[in-house]
Amino acid sequence: MSKVIPRYKAIRAHLEQGIRERRWCPGERLPTEMALAQEFGVSRMTANKAVQELVAEGVLVRHQGLGTFIAEVRAESPLVGIRNISDEIQERGHVYSSRLLELSEVAVPAELAAQLGMVAGAPVFLSRIVHQENGVPIQYEARYVNPLHAPGYLDQDYRQQTPNQYLSGLFPLPDVEHVVEAVRVDVEIEALLQLEPGEPCLLLHRRTWSGSKLISYARLLHPGSRYRLSSRAAGGGGASAPR
Amino acid sequence: MSKVIPRYKAIRAHLEQGIRERRWCPGERLPTEMALAQEFGVSRMTANKAVQELVAEGVLVRHQGLGTFIAEVRAESPLVGIRNISDEIQERGHVYSSRLLELSEVAVPAELAAQLGMVAGAPVFLSRIVHQENGVPIQYEARYVNPLHAPGYLDQDYRQQTPNQYLSGLFPLPDVEHVVEAVRVDVEIEALLQLEPGEPCLLLHRRTWSGSKLISYARLLHPGSRYRLSSRAAGGGGASAPR
DNA sequence: GTCTCGTAAATGTATATACAAATATATACA
DNA sequence: TGTATATATTTGTATATACATTTACGAGAC
Incomplete structure (x- = not known):
């Protein structure tokens, strides 16, 4: 049962290997679709599919009339x-x-008005929750929600579903912005997250939009000693440029 | 000068809007390629292109023989x-x-041997650099490099290019792993980064591979008060910014 | 009732073709 | 010399078609 590998995958692999082996210098033009098609004995559209995949992943960039190049900065x-x-x-x-620590309507704090796109003092829904993993606090969430867009926000049972889950159901396919930083926290948070004195926290700011409507802004605090963000991805800070 | 919008973009937009408007429930099958093609009066391959874009972005998933569905978790x-x-x-x-604080060959510290995939005490190249923005320290970088894969690492002038730039040139299209956490640092780092006493730092662990070869492991420390990681999905952004 | 097999449905891959649009280069002209 | 124009190259979009592959479902054999 030898698996049949689609031909465009072979072309794609050939291009990736060529980049790793530095077969093409930064700024140099890669083979055209026609050249690839002839080299592999396929139609132009098949070569196109291979190239388009790498473009979608930010590995290559193409310029109509010019050709295909290695992306200078991965998208x-x-x-x-x-x-x-x-x-x-x-x-x-x-x-x-x-x-659940709090679930109420409050006035927008002045320092968050800009983040929320509202005027200071306007009414906004606020939920404060400590999330626990095996009973150990792992995230403190303070979420501000625009009452115009989620009027039923205060009526939910956030022991059954998280605010994020509720809002995701209301607004599928949101645009999301994240900001990550390292901060110190006050004694209240220190107690809530059961931190050692002075222990730093990972702070995630998360804003979500649906279309052009700002739905909510959340501050997510994680104990620095108990939480990490991690990822592994193919491709990285390569430096190459067309022209 | 009304810009001509490709027809597959219209289909793509139609699908995205449909998801936002919850026209299809989770688990429900979306229109088939043929249905979309007929609805928009295009060929099946044009509808396919629209759907494939959303699959590539993790919005949709498809199962051969079954149909197209909204992705449960965005990949x-x-x-x-x-x-x-x-x-x-x-x-x-x-x-x-x-x-440049240090550029030398050292023995692999025991606590890093696992990270580097080497035995403790083996020789490894180490560079320690403080990167500055307008003269202000913004990143402390300690990078361990496998001498087998980058034998010329110690001979570079890292005032001309960063270690990352040098290695990116040597190994295009690397696989990269990142881990992000919030930590406290010792007095040496505190002085190097000109931190306030007890100021937390954002610590990025970055490991890069070329194929199956582990090239380097870097610890990147940023002052918590001066640095953030940020991004916006489905929009601009995608960079780090100071306050 | 259970198992097997055929069929329908849907996506996956591939082709050959056509024309549009953008770019650089060469050419003609004032 | 400088500028406008034509041309070749390359990617972008779109079509119509064909067959492969996967899955569910139902019909038929036992």
Whole structure:
């Protein structure tokens, strides 16, 4: 049962190997679709499919009329997948639980008004939750939600589903922005996350849009000693340029 | 000058909008390629192109013989682009400079042997550099390099190019693994990065492979108060920015 | 009732072709 | 010399078609 490998995959592999072996210098033009098609004895559209895959992954860039080149900067090079915390915990085979600290309508704090695209003092829904992995705090979540877009936000039971899960159901295919930083936290958070004194935290800011509507802004705090973001991706900071 | 929009883009947009409007429930089958083709009056291959784009981005999944479905978990949705620090600084229009602290051959520390895939005590190249943005320390880099794969590593001038740039030139299209965490640092690093006492740091572990060969392992430390990783999925962004 | 097999449906791969659009280069002209 | 124009090259989009592959489902044999 030798598996049949599609021919465009062979062309794709040939291109990837060629890049690794530096068969083409940065700025140099790679073979045209026609050249690849003839070399491999396939039609132009088959060669096109191989090239397009690498373009989609940010490995190559093409310019109409010019040719195909190695991408100078990978579009979405190394990536850190950030998922729903409860999914993440359950995928590790651990027990997820949570503590709901607050669920209320508050006035937008001045320092968050810009983030939320609202005027300071406007009403906004706020939920504060500690997420736990095997009973150990792993994330403190403070989420601000635009009441216009999610009017039922306060009526949910966030022991059954996380706010993120609720909002994902309301707004599929959101645009998401993440900012990651390392911070110190105050004593309240220190207690909630059961941190050692002075222990740093990984802070994720997460904003989600649906179309042009800003749905919510969340501050997600993880104990530095108990949490990491990680990822492995193909392709990285190669330096090459057309022209 | 009304721009001509390719027809497959219209189909793609139609599918995305349909997902946002929850026209199809999770688990439900989306229209087949033939159905889309007839609905839009195009050939099946044109509809295929639209669907394939969304599959490549992890929005949809397809099963031969079954149909097309909304992806339960976005394969690699939110992403944090991590690039070469000097490129990043120069793109911000700032001045990049660096301080070379060390460039030598050392024995693999026991705690890093596993990371490097080497036995403890084996010889390894080590470079330690402080990268500066407008003269202000922004990254401390400690990089361990396999001497078998990059024998000329110690002979480079790392004021002219960063170790990452040198290695990227040697090994295009690497596989890259990142781990991000928040840590406290010792007084040496505190002084090198000009940190306030007790200021947390964002620590990036970066390992790069070429094929199956592990090329290098780098620990990249950023001042928590001066550095963030950020990204926006399905939009611009995709870089790091200081405050 | 259970198993096997055929068929329908849907996606996966591949071809040959055609024309559009963008780019660089060569050419003609003032 | 400088500028406009034509041309060749290359990628972008689109079609119509063909056959392969996977899956579910139902019909028929036992």
